[in-house]
Amino acid sequence: MPRAQIRLLPDGRRLHLNDGPIDLILEAFGPTDHIQLAYHAASARFVTVLDELCAELPLLRREQNAECWPTGVTARRMAGAVMPYSAQAFITPMAAVAGAVAEEILHAMTNAASINKAYVNDGGDIAIHLEPGQHFVVGMVERPDRPSLFGTATLTADQPVRGIATSGWRGRSFSLGIADAVTVLAKTAAMADAAATIIANAVDLPGHPAVLRVPARDLAPDNDLGERLVTQKVGALTDREISSALTSGEGRARRVLAAGLIGAAALHLQGQTRVVGDTLQLAQPATVHVERGLVHA
Amino acid sequence: MPDDDAIRCDACPVLCYIKPGRLGSCDRYGNQNGTLVRIEPHVVLDRAVSRGETVVPFLERDREWDGNLVTGQETFVTAIGAGTTYPDYKPAPFIISSEVKGVDMVTVVTEGIFSYCGVKLKIDTDRFLGSEQNTVRAQGEAVGHVTTSEYGSQMLSLGGVRHLTGGSRHEGTVTCQTLLDLSNGKSVELKVDEGASVVVQAGKPPVVDGVFEERMRVGCGSATIGMFAKQWFGKVDDVVVVDDHITGVLSEHQAGKLLGVSETGIKMKGRRSTPGRYFKVAEPGTAWGGTNIDDPLSILQPFDPKEAWAGLRLLMVSTTGEHSAYFELDESLQPVEKELPATLKESVARIKENCEPALCTVLFMGGAGGSLRAGVTENPVRLTRSVRDALTRVTCGGAPVYLWPGGGITFMVDVTRMPANAFGYVPTPALVAPIEFTLRLQDYAELGGYVDHVRSLSSISTDESRRRVSARTDNPWPLAPAKPPEAP
Numbered sequence: 001m002p003r004a005q006i007r008l009l010p011d012g013r014r015l016h017l018n019d020g021p022i023d024l025i026l027e028a029f030g031p032t033d034h035i036q037l038a039y040h041a042a043s044a045r046f047v048t049v050l051d052e053l054c055a056e057l058p059l060l061r062r063e064q065n066a067e068c069w070p071t072g073v074t075a076r077r078m079a080g081a082v083m084p085y086s087a088q089a090f091i092t093p094m095a096a097v098a099g100a101v102a103e104e105i106l107h108a109m110t111n112a113a114s115i116n117k118a119y120v121n122d123g124g125d126i127a128i129h130l131e132p133g134q135h136f137v138v139g140m141v142e143r144p145d146r147p148s149l150f151g152t153a154t155l156t157a158d159q160p161v162r163g164i165a166t167s168g169w170r171g172r173s174f175s176l177g178i179a180d181a182v183t184v185l186a187k188t189a190a191m192a193d194a195a196a197t198i199i200a201n202a203v204d205l206p207g208h209p210a211v212l213r214v215p216a217r218d219l220a221p222d223n224d225l226g227e228r229l230v231t232q233k234v235g236a237l238t239d240r241e242i243s244s245a246l247t248s249g250e251g252r253a254r255r256v257l258a259a260g261l262i263g264a265a266a267l268h269l270q271g272q273t274r275v276v277g278d279t280l281q282l283a284q285p286a287t288v289h290v291e292r293g294l295v296h297a
Numbered sequence: 298m299p300d301d302d303a304i305r306c307d308a309c310p311v312l313c314y315i316k317p318g319r320l321g322s323c324d325r326y327g328n329q330n331g332t333l334v335r336i337e338p339h340v341v342l343d344r345a346v347s348r349g350e351t352v353v354p355f356l357e358r359d360r361e362w363d364g365n366l367v368t369g370q371e372t373f374v375t376a377i378g379a380g381t382t383y384p385d386y387k388p389a390p391f392i393i394s395s396e397v398k399g400v401d402m403v404t405v406v407t408e409g410i411f412s413y414c415g416v417k418l419k420i421d422t423d424r425f426l427g428s429e430q431n432t433v434r435a436q437g438e439a440v441g442h443v444t445t446s447e448y449g450s451q452m453l454s455l456g457g458v459r460h461l462t463g464g465s466r467h468e469g470t471v472t473c474q475t476l477l478d479l480s481n482g483k484s485v486e487l488k489v490d491e492g493a494s495v496v497v498q499a500g501k502p503p504v505v506d507g508v509f510e511e512r513m514r515v516g517c518g519s520a521t522i523g524m525f526a527k528q529w530f531g532k533v534d535d536v537v538v539v540d541d542h543i544t545g546v547l548s549e550h551q552a553g554k555l556l557g558v559s560e561t562g563i564k565m566k567g568r569r570s571t572p573g574r575y576f577k578v579a580e581p582g583t584a585w586g587g588t589n590i591d592d593p594l595s596i597l598q599p600f601d602p603k604e605a606w607a608g609l610r611l612l613m614v615s616t617t618g619e620h621s622a623y624f625e626l627d628e629s630l631q632p633v634e635k636e637l638p639a640t641l642k643e644s645v646a647r648i649k650e651n652c653e654p655a656l657c658t659v660l661f662m663g664g665a666g667g668s669l670r671a672g673v674t675e676n677p678v679r680l681t682r683s684v685r686d687a688l689t690r691v692t693c694g695g696a697p698v699y700l701w702p703g704g705g706i707t708f709m710v711d712v713t714r715m716p717a718n719a720f721g722y723v724p725t726p727a728l729v730a731p732i733e734f735t736l737r738l739q740d741y742a743e744l745g746g747y748v749d750h751v752r753s754l755s756s757i758s759t760d761e762s763r764r765r766v767s768a769r770t771d772n773p774w775p776l777a778p779a780k781p782p783e784a785p
Contacts, residue, residue: 003309020309021309021311021323021324050310050311054310054312172322172324219316220314220322
């Protein structure tokens with residue numbers, strides 16, 4: 001029994017691939033026979049990705065430096081994406097793992113088949129492929145645990161953006177900052193993933209009593225963040241505090257943008273949003289806000 | 298690196314060390330009190346039992362994808378883990394459309410907080426659990442009471458709003474925990490005031506004062522005589538059915554008299570209730586017929602020499618058929634054990650065959666007539682009417698419910714027909730139970746439903762990882778054409 005699960009979702013269009021912590025949903029658009037080719041290629045590539053990464057996991061959990069590069073293809077995508085930040089901040093290749101995996105699978109698909117467009121979504125970190133004239137509309141979620149959109153981005157083939165990633169303390173990975181969500185558009189999914197992590201870490205109010213921080217090791221003993229304090233809860237903040245935290249994140253985002261590492265970023269914290277770059281439109285989408293809570297019988 | 302209390306997950310090569318109460322990096326496996334468990338949030342009930350999953354396997358070596366897809370109606374989204382909306386007037390979290398035989402159906406999926414709820418327990422036992430109305434306790438707190446005895450069973454009523462919120466904080470918490478455990482199929486130890494201690498678990502035999510109840514008796518000793526008198530007539534001269542409650546004697550019993558069974562001069566110990574029916578032939582125990590005797594002759598006094606005769610044939614049997622012995626009287630009218638004749642073996646086997654396994658049955662009962670309805674429609678009473686008119690089917694985690702007649706939406710559901718761990722709680726304290734309302738899209742629009750919020754099944758199945766379970770073949774399919782509500 002192979003560990004990886006690969007199955008077509010009931011809509012008949014999207015492929016769901018799962019292996020341990022890697023969970024991908026992908027879709028290709030184009031001639032049917034080429035979609036099949038692409039899906040087969042994605043599946044064939046997928047089944048070894050986790051083993052390849054785990055083979056050098058201790059290295060991938062260490063702070064990135066220019067002397068020590070991993071050997072795996074996906075791992076090298078990760079290392080390359082975090083490298084530009086390693087001089088100024090603590091970052092390990094794991095910060096880009098989701099984006100790098102999405103990218104790697106997308107690469108396998110576009111190599112094998114002629115498709116008009118495709119996306120590989122790795123838990124919100126998305127690699128996209130666009131042939132000339134094609135576009136995607138991407139919805140941005142205010143909080144990963146809430147199905148409500150706070151904005152959309154239309155990605156067209158003539159723009160350089162091929163990767164989207166979101167980071168925040170509510171997400172699956174730990175964050176050093178307090179942002180609900182930072183969504184980044186970049187040239188590649190791995191670059192977007194690394195940048196979202198770095199920017200979300202910078203949306204912060206150091207020492208604020210309403211923020212509960214716990215050493216990462218206390219939550220997950222083998223996490224790459226070790227003793228660093230990760231955000232577990234953010235209490236209600238005043239407008240001024242929200243603004244101050246966002247300003248700090250926005251400053252980081254502008255430096256990253258100026259360095260040419262991202263195309264745009266949207267930073268979200270407790271109802272306030274800042275946008276850096278010009279590809280993102282904040283729209284009031286038709287989607288209903290569904291608050292999760294409980295109702296009394 | 299590993300902490301003392303962390304466990305290592307070997308589900309994949311990441312080999313996470315997971316601390317108690319935490320999940321691994323996949324968010325699927327977690328450390329629950331030192332045990333590695335697979336945790337998934339939302340149950341999608343799956344009709345494709347034989348296939349195991351509705352999803353189409355992709356890239357299996359022996360079976361290439363043929364492009365065929367499973368149709369949406371084979372999947373039913375339950376409310377387990379769905380959450381609900383707040384405040385009440387907001388549309389329920391999942392309002393899902395599916396097409397069933399050309400008719401657009403809508404299922405409104407929500408989880409309700411029930412403080413008006415409880416558990417009705419049926420415990421198959423003839424042992425004395427406690428007097429009617431006596432308090433039933435868990436961890437020392439009053440959580441319910443003894444209600445009626447039914448044939449071969451004792452009923453308990455647990456929970457209800459008075460124990461949940463009317464007593465002390467601790468009483469409420471313990472009641473909530475008891476209801477939650479029983480509803481989720483876990484075992485709970487209960488103690489009846491001035492009565493027995495009993496361990497109950499849905500679908501399992503009860504354990505009364507440490508003794509496993511395996512089989513229900515076929516009836517009391519007297520009833521057993523009534524059932525089998527005709528089968529014994531002519532094959533044996535007298536029969537004693539040993540029972541802790543009422544021991545029956547064929548020759549004295551009305552059933553024997555009517556058949557013309559002669560007097561045999563048998564003399565019983567214990568207290569005679571009516572002819573052929575004796576109370577307290579021995580002390581309660583775990584041997585013959587729920588008494589403490591191993592030698593059946595110990596409940597007999599010497600035969601009356603005026604009526605007994607040498608060669609008289611006597612069968613002694615327990616109410617479960619587990620114990621039996623055959624005797625013939627010698628010249629001095631002393632019973633001598635002989636091998637059971639084949640003709641009588643059959644009747645003993647039949648007693649055994651008629652004893653059903655003793656079980657505990659847990660029915661969750663709750664009222665959904667309150668504000669929960671506002672998540673379904675803007676005009677709540679119309680939902681109640683629609684349920685009443687059987688236009689709307691109510692299910693609980695996909696399982697059929699029995700709807701009480703009269704006002705409101707008060708229902709009962711057999712928890713063993715629901716997927717595992719379907720219930721939750723809130724610290725109010727109150728139970729969180731899944732509830733689904735399924736009706737025709739057209740009817741939904743007519744009762745003022747949130748038609749704008751209806752979404753397709755395919756949009757649900759793919760959102761996140763959801764827990765898929767196979768539908769039970771003995772449950773009616775929730776989306777099948779409506780039939781009148783049936784008892785669980």
